Amino acid sequence: METEATLLSSPVSSLAGRREWTGLAVLALPTLLVSMDATVTYLAIPSLSASLKPTGAQLLWITDIYTFMEGGFLIIMGALGDRIGRKRLLTIGFVLFAIASVMAAFAGSANLLIAARAILGITGAIILPCTLSLIRNMFQDERQRTIAFGIYTACYSGGTMLGPLIGGVLLTHFWWGSVFLISVPLMFLFLLASGLLPEYRDTEAKQFSLLSAVLLLAGMLSVTYGIKYIAESGIEKFAAWISIAAGILLISIFLYAQKIIRNPLINLRLFSIPTFSATLATLFLGLFCWSGLYLFVAQYLQLVLGLTPMISGLLTLLPAAITMAGCMLAPQTLRWIPRTATIILGNIIMLAGMLIFTQLEADTSLIVLIIASTCLSLGCGFIVTLGIDMVVSVAPHEQAGAVSGISESSTTFGSALGVALLGSIGTAVYRSEMLPASEVVTEEARNTLGGAWAASQQMPNQSSTTLLVHARSAFLESFHTAALLASAAIILMIVFFIVTTLNRSSNGK
The missing domain is CATH 4.10.860 (DNA Excision Repair, Uvrb; Chain A)
Known part of the structure; x- marks a missing residue:
């Protein structure tokens, strides 16, 4: 039976050259595309709604089916890449992604658009683990590989930031379907440059x-x-x-x-390695807190501080830019701080941002929110970059695809669960705080802060002011509760990670 030392071993390290770094630039194309496609539809919703006239349920599936299908197929596609070749599967996935994008752009009904988005999610699940596992195989030197993963995570974060911006520019000049056609020129560029990528597959793998x-x-x-x-x-x-x-x-x-x-399909012995399991948990929780709390930040900017949607949108670009900076900065910190200590530092920085969130009020300076958001995003950038590097590096070369799928699944499910649970808890707290309100509180206002704002527009000035003051107070209570729960979870995660790594050190692993 393989021991942990065997699983952690790798071929003799060799430095990557110009070909590998150019190949990393080629891999940035599909990485950017998959992350952009998750957010590029946001600004297109009004125009595609007017054109396709989807029901409320159909509109939700248009936006959600992409990540829904992607999350379900990640591990399977990663394992498939190990068996048939990661470059080959990545190329197939990118071509199918571009074809599905054209289908989405020219969809004549809501159901056809949902189907195209589902195919995009499946092909996105092909692209991500294949990209990660190729990076794992191309960069054998530990320091170079960490830098490469930093560039990868920065590209992914940058894609989520660029999606709405590119979508906005296209929608200014073209119809809603144009936001999906970005993949076509990127696909041709990738095919032209894909010769720079090596092929890797497990020649001894059996069909699962x-x-x-x-x-x-x-x-x-x-x-x-x-x-x-x-x-x-x-x-x-x-x-x-x-x-x-x-x-x-x-x-x-x-x-x-x-x-x-x-x-x-996957090697379960990897989960017996404490560092592997603890790092996966850290990735999951980091994205859980980041995604869940930014759900509140967007509402706080517009409905509590009263900023315009445009200003709020520009401010939400800041966390994405800081996350990118954190992804690029993380590998540099390893010159002075050990890898596990840097991941713990990332958790502590995130914790500082969450604790600042618990102090926000309706009259708090915008600078305080920016500081809190900076801490949350910077810490998350550290965790994601070094966490993915640790998880994927633990696996033997021949299993890098399956492990990349596991790593991407932990971040995908962490993000989805953060929005679902922290958002639901926040809504429950908001509703409970609104129950003892005066008669000016309508049923619409009890559901969400946005509903309260809409209801206030139909009221006399005094009643409107009373409602908004009470609703903002209830929202802040829900925000504080979510931030406290996230803080408690991060503290437990820090303790768990420290205990796990100390035990590994004491056992001489």
């Missing part, structure tokens, strides 16, 4: 069980659906928890099957 793949896919999709249902309809929805429970059961059966079948 189709039943295993079906169990994992059904379980992941069921959990993802439950999380999104909670995010849309609230934490009290019984059907959402049934979906999550069914998904967990299917995933548990899948994990058990991996122990007894001859050709498992």
Whole structure:
């Protein structure tokens, strides 16, 4: 049986040259594209709604089906890349992504657009783990590989920031479908330059069980659906928890099957490595807190501080830019601070930002919010860059694809669950705070701060002011509660990570 030392070992280190760094630039194209496509549709919603006239449920699926399908297929596609070749599968995925983008751009109905977005999510699940695993194989030197992963995570963060900006420019001059056509020129550029990429695959890998793949896919999709249902309809929805429970059961059966079948889809022995498991948990929780709390920040900017949507949008670009800076800065800190200590530092920086969030009030200076957001984003950048590097580097070269899928799944589900749970808890706190309000509070105002603002526009000045003061106070209480819960989770994570790494050191691993 392989020991942890065996799993952590790698081929003799060699420095990457110009070809590898140029190849990394080529891999930036699909990375940017997948992250941009998750956000590029946001500004197109009004115009595509006017054109396709989707129902409320259809509109939600247009925006959600992409990440829903991506999360379900990540691990399977990563394992498939190990077997048929990561460059080959990446090329196939990029071409299919471009074709699906054209389908989305010229979709004549809401259902066709949903179907195209579903295919985009599946092909996005091909691209991400293949890209990560190729980086893992191209850069054998530890320091160079960390820098390469920093560039990768910066590109991914930059894509989420560029999506709305590019979408806005295109929508100014063209129809809503134009936002999907960005992938076509990027695909041609990638095909022209893909010769610079090496091919890697596990020549000894056996074909994995189709039943295993079906169990994992059904379980992941069921959990993802439950999380999104909670995010849309609230934490009290019984059907959402049934979906999550069914998904967990299917995933548990899948994990058990991996122990007894001859050709498992993933190597479960990796999870017995404390650093591997602890780092995965840190990645999950870091994205959980980051995504969940920024749901509140966007509302705070517009509905509490009263900033215009344009100014609020520009300010939300700052966290994305800081996250990119954190991704690029993280590898440089390893010159002075050990890797595990840097990940702990990232958690502490995030914690500082969350604690500042608990002190925000309606009259708090915007500078305070910027400082808190900076801490949250910078710390998250450290965690994601070094966390992905640690998780993917632990795996043997031949299993890099499957492990890349596991790593991407932890961040995807962490982000989705953060929005769902912290958002639902915040909504519950807001509603409870609004219950003892005066008669000026309508049912619409009790649901959300946005609903309260809309209701206030139909009231006399005095009643409007009373309602908004009470609603903003209730929202701040919900924001503070979510930030406190996230802070407690991060503190527990820091303790767990320290104990895990200390135990590993004391055992001489």
